[in-house]
């Protein structure tokens with residue numbers, strides 16, 4: 001498309017302000033702005049302006065016919081132990097056959113943590129201060145050895161952190177993984193708009209662009225060629241997890257097995273909510289489909305509703321851990337009649353040029369960002385399955401600098417997990433009432449990355465060390 005026709009297209013769409021300073025830009029600046037503009041799907045922006053921005057912030061979610069989604073309970077909570085055992089076997093077979101790839105979404109901006117750098121480079125482990133990426137890398141490496149089949153690992157970055165992420169891995173020699181098995185690709189971007197629907201500029205030669213949400217990962221997997229690579233390699237089971245949660249059992253045979261045996265296109269983990277108002281999405285059904293309803297969209301009365309036994313009715317909280325079928329992702333990415341992730345509106349403070357061309361950092365929300373959420377794929381999936389997991393085994397994200405879901409809570413949860421693994425082997429460990437040891441210790445994922453692998457490694461260990469301060473099992 002010629003430069004002129006790109007500009008013309010924006011003018012016709014009522015977005016001519018994007019080129020307000022175009023004539024004053026250097027040739028380089030003009031080229032940069034045109035390249036960004038060419039990325040924009042103006043019809044999509046027009047639709048989002050109509051449906052999300054013009055409609056106002058309070059676009060109510062349809063809650064008609066909503067009910068709690070069924071899920072597979074863990075054996076200790078009344079689930080069928082034989083089916084869990086069968087699932088584990090099926091998942092192990094899938095791992096041995098090389099059908100599984102790990103997939104981390106790491107394109108977020110991590111604003112709440114306030115850390116300068118890709119979030120995956122943030123140090124999280126209690127003793128060795130390993131960064132998040134290293135924790136996952138070692139789990140993936142160890143699982144590849146355990147099942148005799150190295151796993152591919154796909155990492156979705158953003159335009160902002162892509163180079164820094166790649167450089168970090170190169171600097172650390174891919175943490176022992178085969179370079180050819182680690183794949184990086186950028187997620188898509190969306191322009192931010194003002195409350196009047198006009199696309200904002202962050203500089204005279206740059207649109208205010210931001211990552212299109214973790215749901216953008218489905219499109220990005222397709223566009224980047226990752227799905228084709230998986231197909232060539234015989235991978236059809238994608239283990240999706242977020243970069244901020246080092247506890248995640250990213251290689252969990254039972255999880256994969258439920259997915260395989262259920263002929264599911266998307267399988268998710270739930271944890272029982274810790275309390276009624278916990279800020280997590282809720283697994284629900286609606287019109288025969290599985291959906292996740294955000295806490296902000298579920299009326300408080302429903303969040304607090306209890307059943308005859310006094311248990312919360314909407315108990316199943318989403319912790320952003322999923323298994324995706326490769327061809328399902330392809331179908332979602334290609335889209336088509338009624339098959340597409342919806343965009344959500346987020347009102348944000350967006351640094352942008354004012355009418356005089358000066359950059360303004362607003363004190364309150366001045367515009368809208370558009371994001372897709374991966375859990376919105378669930379209603380499109382055939383035979384979706386939700387399984388229960390123990391929070392302590394799978395979920396302790398680093399979201400905030402302090403308080404809830406912070407480096408401190410995550411560190412403590414890692415320590416408690418090491419203690420549980422040790423105690424399961426009959427080792428005495430001194431802790432407080434919450435299971436937290438007094439001093440830091442650490443288990444490398446290369447030693448054990450879950451209860452089973454830890455038990456096997458411990459059995460082989462001779463002599464057995466004492467569980468005292470500074471213990472590092474590697």
Ligand code: UTP
Nearest residue numbers: 105106107108109110111112211213214242243
């Ligand atoms: P969060 O919802 O916690 O967002 O992302 P965030 O951008 O990382 O952090 P805040 O809200 O600015 O503090 C959950 C997961 O989804 C990924 C993040 O990297 C994280 O793993 N994500 C989020 C993306 O990959 N792309 C996005 O556009 C948004």
